[in-house]
Amino acid sequence: MKITEVKAVQPETEGAPGDWRGWLGQILVRVDTDQGLTGYGVGGGGAAGIHIVQTVLRDLLISLDPTAVEDLWEQMYRLTLPYGQKGLAIMAISGVDLALWDLRGKVAGKPVVAVLGGQAGAVPAYKTGWSPGEVLTDSEEGYSGVKLQVGKLSGTEAVRQLGEMRNTLGSEVKIMADAFMSWDEDTALDVAERITEFEIGWLEEPLPADDLDGYERLCKQTSVQIAGGEHEYTASVFEGMMKRGIHAIYQPDVCWCGGLTELVKIYQMAGKYGVRVCPHRGSEVWALHAIVALDPDPLAESGRPWMTWVQGQPAIEGGRISPREGSGFGVWFDEDLWK
Numbered sequence: 001m002k003i004t005e006v007k008a009v010q011p012e013t014e015g016a017p018g019d020w021r022g023w024l025g026q027i028l029v030r031v032d033t034d035q036g037l038t039g040y041g042v043g044g045g046g047a048a049g050i051h052i053v054q055t056v057l058r059d060l061l062i063s064l065d066p067t068a069v070e071d072l073w074e075q076m077y078r079l080t081l082p083y084g085q086k087g088l089a090i091m092a093i094s095g096v097d098l099a100l101w102d103l104r105g106k107v108a109g110k111p112v113v114a115v116l117g118g119q120a121g122a123v124p125a126y127k128t129g130w131s132p133g134e135v136l137t138d139s140e141e142g143y144s145g146v147k148l149q150v151g152k153l154s155g156t157e158a159v160r161q162l163g164e165m166r167n168t169l170g171s172e173v174k175i176m177a178d179a180f181m182s183w184d185e186d187t188a189l190d191v192a193e194r195i196t197e198f199e200i201g202w203l204e205e206p207l208p209a210d211d212l213d214g215y216e217r218l219c220k221q222t223s224v225q226i227a228g229g230e231h232e233y234t235a236s237v238f239e240g241m242m243k244r245g246i247h248a249i250y251q252p253d254v255c256w257c258g259g260l261t262e263l264v265k266i267y268q269m270a271g272k273y274g275v276r277v278c279p280h281r282g283s284e285v286w287a288l289h290a291i292v293a294l295d296p297d298p299l300a301e302s303g304r305p306w307m308t309w310v311q312g313q314p315a316i317e318g319g320r321i322s323p324r325e326g327s328g329f330g331v332w333f334d335e336d337l338w339k
């Protein structure tokens with residue numbers, strides 16, 4: 001089998017980011033083959049990601065065998081080393097890698113969860129929200145947990161809102177908090193100490209992603225589980241973080257960190273280092289198959305509401321979600337996206 005075309009597009013939908021800035025410009029990648037099979041994946045980087053996919057990565061991949069996924073990943077990584085390693089180039093590679101895994105499933109006639117050695121089944125899912133009101137409403141609609149975005153709040157206000165949520169929801173519902181890299185070390189430690197009594201599932205990204213020394217100190221000083229990693233790239237970087245004890249819970253985004261090839265390695269490393277992996281926006285199919293197949297303590301985060309162009313994306317029902325049957329990732333796309 002040979003690759004005959006590699007293309008990417010950033011579908012426009014209501015509420016979607018307009019371009020590559022702000023990290024959220026999600027791109028759809030397709031890899032066509034001479035056997036009539038097409039693989040699809042989602043990566044990041046908006047217009048910049050599309051440029052990388054349709055120039056250097058396309059030039060590399062045309063005429064190569066798409067089933068040699070791990071070897072192709074290595075070639076894409078090495079080719080983009082001088083300007084890649086993190087950020088946009090790896091986000092672009094992620095989309096191609098996921099398209100190759102989709103093809104791997106389609107060639108085998110199996111869903112990706114089965115290619116990974118797992119069995120189809122439902123896993124618990126949680127909802128991320130931006131206000132206590134939104135989160136509380138969502139919790140009534142049936143989620144296994146809720147996460148409040150607290151990055152725009154002062155530490156004191158974050159503690160107050162989380163305490164109120166715990167009072168309202170009772171002791172059974174999982175509550176998490178995400179500060180989106182917004183606080184300094186003193187604030188993070190102060191908040192962590194004050195929310196201990198609320199039994200918060202984890203405190204996510206309280207510090208900038210590259211403040212590794214700060215995270216190492218924070219993890220040693222608090223009993224609250226510190227989570228992070230959605231803004232980190234490649235399995236080798238995650239291994240370095242695990243060795244240093246930078247987080248208790250690692251949250252790679254499969255559409256940004258290098259794709260499923262890297263997420264599989266990150267799960268293997270987590271077993272070795274005795275830490276938990278909880279992928280960013282894990283209810284989207286791109287991470288969901290790996291969570292179902294590989295995760296000993298699965299919990300899938302709600303996805304991007306504007307990515308309505310991913311047809312066949314399963315819904316969260318009764319607080320749980322499962323991948324659909326069908327080969328590859330089990331999703332499909334409107335041909336009009338490519339016009």
Ligand SMILES: [Mg+2]
Pocket residue numbers: 178180204205230
């Ligand atoms: Mg987050």
